[in-house]
Amino acid sequence: MSAPLLDVRNLRVEFPSAGGPVAVVDDVSFAVAPGECLGIVGESGSGKSISSRAVLRLVPPPGRIAGGSVTFDGTDLLALPEKRMRAVRGAQVSMVFQDPTASLNPLFSIGRQLTDVIRTHTDLGRAAARARAIEVLDQVGFADARRRLGAYPFELSGGLRQRVSIALALACRPKLVIADEPTTNLDVSIQAQIIDLLLELKEQVGFAVVFISHDLGVVASVADRVTIMYAGRALEVGPATEVLADPRQPYTQRLLRSAPTLESRRADGLPSIPGSAPRLGALGDGCPFAARCDVAVDGLCAETAPRWTDLGGGRAASCHLLGERVPAAAGGEGVTHG
Amino acid sequence: MAEVLAVDGLVKEFEQRTGMFSRAKLHAVDGVSLSVGGDDCVGVVGESGCGKSTLARMMVGLERPTRGAVRFEDAEVVSDADWKRMRRSVQYVFQDPYGSLPPKMSIGAVLEDPLKIAGLGDGRSRRARVAEAVELVGLRASDLDRYPSEFSGGQRQRISVARALIQEPRVVIFDEVTSGLDVSIQAQVLNLLVELQERLGIAYVFISHDLRVIRYLSRTVTVMYLGRIVEAGPVETVFAAPRHPYTRGLLRSIPDHSRIARAGGGAGAAVRQRLARIAGEPPSPVERPPGCPFAPRCPAAQARCTAEEPEEQLVDGVRVRCHFPGATA
Numbered sequence: 067m068s069a070p071l072l073d074v075r076n077l078r079v080e081f082p083s084a085g086g087p088v089a090v091v092d093d094v095s096f097a098v099a100p101g102e103c104l105g106i107v108g109e110s111g112s113g114k115s116i117s118s119r120a121v122l123r124l125v126p127p128p129g130r131i132a133g134g135s136v137t138f139d140g141t142d143l144l145a146l147p148e149k150r151m152r153a154v155r156g157a158q159v160s161m162v163f164q165d166p167t168a169s170l171n172p173l174f175s176i177g178r179q180l181t182d183v184i185r186t187h188t189d190l191g192r193a194a195a196r197a198r199a200i201e202v203l204d205q206v207g208f209a210d211a212r213r214r215l216g217a218y219p220f221e222l223s224g225g226l227r228q229r230v231s232i233a234l235a236l237a238c239r240p241k242l243v244i245a246d247e248p249t250t251n252l253d254v255s256i257q258a259q260i261i262d263l264l265l266e267l268k269e270q271v272g273f274a275v276v277f278i279s280h281d282l283g284v285v286a287s288v289a290d291r292v293t294i295m296y297a298g299r300a301l302e303v304g305p306a307t308e309v310l311a312d313p314r315q316p317y318t319q320r321l322l323r324s325a326p327t328l329e330s331r332r333a334d335g336l337p338s339i340p341g342s343a344p345r346l347g348a349l350g351d352g353c354p355f356a357a358r359c360d361v362a363v364d365g366l367c368a369e370t371a372p373r374w375t376d377l378g379g380g381r382a383a384s385c386h387l388l389g390e391r392v393p394a395a396a397g398g399e400g401v402t403h404g
Numbered sequence: 405m406a407e408v409l410a411v412d413g414l415v416k417e418f419e420q421r422t423g424m425f426s427r428a429k430l431h432a433v434d435g436v437s438l439s440v441g442g443d444d445c446v447g448v449v450g451e452s453g454c455g456k457s458t459l460a461r462m463m464v465g466l467e468r469p470t471r472g473a474v475r476f477e478d479a480e481v482v483s484d485a486d487w488k489r490m491r492r493s494v495q496y497v498f499q500d501p502y503g504s505l506p507p508k509m510s511i512g513a514v515l516e517d518p519l520k521i522a523g524l525g526d527g528r529s530r531r532a533r534v535a536e537a538v539e540l541v542g543l544r545a546s547d548l549d550r551y552p553s554e555f556s557g558g559q560r561q562r563i564s565v566a567r568a569l570i571q572e573p574r575v576v577i578f579d580e581v582t583s584g585l586d587v588s589i590q591a592q593v594l595n596l597l598v599e600l601q602e603r604l605g606i607a608y609v610f611i612s613h614d615l616r617v618i619r620y621l622s623r624t625v626t627v628m629y630l631g632r633i634v635e636a637g638p639v640e641t642v643f644a645a646p647r648h649p650y651t652r653g654l655l656r657s658i659p660d661h662s663r664i665a666r667a668g669g670g671a672g673a674a675v676r677q678r679l680a681r682i683a684g685e686p687p688s689p690v691e692r693p694p695g696c697p698f699a700p701r702c703p704a705a706q707a708r709c710t711a712e713e714p715e716e717q718l719v720d721g722v723r724v725r726c727h728f729p730g731a732t733a
Contacts, residue, residue: 109586109587109588109589110586223685224452225685226685253451253452253613254451254613254614254615254654254657254658255451255653255654255657255681255682255685256451256685257657257659258656258657258659258681258682259681259682261659262681280586280587281587281659282587282661283616283658283659283660283661284659285661286659286660286661286663287659310661320588321587321588322661324587324588324590324591325587325590325591325616325661326590326591326594326614326616326617326619326620327616327619327660327661327662327663328615328616328619328643328655328658328660328662329619329662330616330619330620331619331620332598332620332621335595335598336591336594336595336620337591338588338591338592338594338595339588339591339592340592342556342558342588342589343586
């Protein structure tokens with residue numbers, strides 16, 4: 067087993083509320099091996115974005131990390147002084163957001179923004195930083211990158227802007243890129259281009275990716291492994307192709323069935339999940355999906371927290387109905403790269 | 405299918421400033437013909453800038469066409485009175501249920517408003533109809549006193565649907581109504597739309613960028629590119645054997661988890677779907693390239709494609725606008 071590049075264990079993120087702190091991420095563990103792509107799938111409120119932001123200690127206030135550990139490349143990120151954390155962000159771990167305008171400054175040319183990032187995090191001089199900027203723009207598919215350095219974000223289409231934000235994320239040769247719904251607002255043909263680009267660069271450059279998405283199809287086409295999240299908890303983990311082909315946790319199964327595919331027919335119906343996601347403050351001790359789960363057992367699922375069941379082959383799921391039970395610690399084991 | 409609403413050679417031009425003194429014509433919709441009726445469901449698919457929303461806005465009378473005709477119940481819609489009559493029978497549901505529901509009106513008032521404006525019934529009969537409409541979309545009568553902000557995104561979309569249905573339309577146009585919704589909620593809304601259509605026997609025009617949703621809901625699909633229809637036909641035929649290279653490209657660029665499911669889990673074999681790329685981006689609708697508008701991105705383009713604009717032709721019951729309509733999937 068190779069040591070994970072990123073190892074998140076028992077992460078808990080809380081937001082204050084009138085009735086006391088509410089955990090939006092509760093006991094979530096995941097790990098990413100070097101060069102691997104982990105997909106985190108979930109609906110809104112599942113905690114997928116917040117958990118990934120917690121890795122960089124970028125939980126928006128008043129939220130705070132209330133427990134767990136984040137180990138990156140052997141370093142405990144939660145214990146790092148803020149100054150050293152800044153050297154990690156953008157250099158060793160970078161982010162690509164859904165909205166490329168969030169990471170681009172409209173007032174500066176893309177060349178200026180790239181060289182700024184490069185010079186902040188490396189000791190390259192002006193000319194070398196510019197050369198690196200050209201190189202990375204070229205990598206993300208800008209024809210004639212040298213000439214495009216002077217372009218401003220508003221002059222670019224949405225797809226090209228997302229390419230620039232990927233270039234910004236890659237400029238300092240990070241070991242890990244966290245991509246939070248990077249293709250969600252793009253047209254399908256542009257989405258396919260961006261996914262292809264990310265996969266190609268990952269192979270070429272060798273960085274690892276945490277890819278967050280609500281779109282099962284997108285995750286299926288990028289991720290090596292997936293973590294399925296619901297209401298702030300992780301419910302199932304494993305190799306992407308296996309989890310998507312043969313989901314074991316009832317939520318994963320129902321989520322997959324409710325997503326239309328290119329083969330869905332109206333005559334067959336689309337099995338939906340009744341109800342809506344629970345209010346996080348109102349969650350009891352039991353399985354967060356129990357209230358909507360059609361196989362939930364009375365007096366068990368809603369009352370008692372399910373344990374992680376190791377399903378072998380790097381797969382694990384959290385559900386009372388999965389047969390043999392293993393100690394809770396196996397949750398951590400199940401999600402490390404095996 | 406008895407035709408209820410049709411558009412014929414519809415054109416919408418917008419003027420766009422290209423400099424301090426210069427203006428250019430932008431052809432948002434450029435010669436589109438399409439008809440809908442009965443309990444038909446026409447899916448319209450295309451990427452941003454293809455003109456699908458402008459087309460929808462003209463079909464409900466929110467936008468008047470520059471050229472071309474709109475026909476409603478076999479008569480051309482010409483006068484303001486015609487448009488007004490049509491607008492009651494052709495309703496529109498927007499993508500954004502946050503922006504389209506007035507925040508300071510209770511749901512009951514939101515639903516009663518169109519009936520009041522149309523001068524239908526007295527207070528008592530209107531309220532009865534409102535109560536019926538909320539139940540139709542799966543909400544409770546007790547929800548009528550609540551305000552839009554008290555509802556989730558999926559519930560708001562149900563309210564928008566109820567508002568569209570309350571005037572008993574013959575056609576409802578849905579513009580990206582499930583785009584912002586979570587997967588499990590999207591399935592609920594899609595099922596509701598299917599159920600309502602079967603119960604009420606009305607026609608749908610369903611606009612979406614998501615081919616998976618179009619595949620599920622529609623009987624016929626219309627693919628638009630740069631203001632034109634490039635392919636239109638029965639959904640089964642078009643999805644099984646797309647004739648237009650753009651449709652083929654779109655279908656191949658949809659990430660689809662079912663392909664992985666079908667390939668089976670096993671030893672985690674490399675069944676990851678390789679997404680096909682359609683190279684480049686759509687050209688500007690202001691500076692339309694000569695010939696076929698898809699030619700600059702088309703993997704099968706030949707000399708003729710950049711020189712001569714293809715006419716629409718009928719191939720096995722499918723309308724295709726391509727010089728070389730291939731039948732390979």
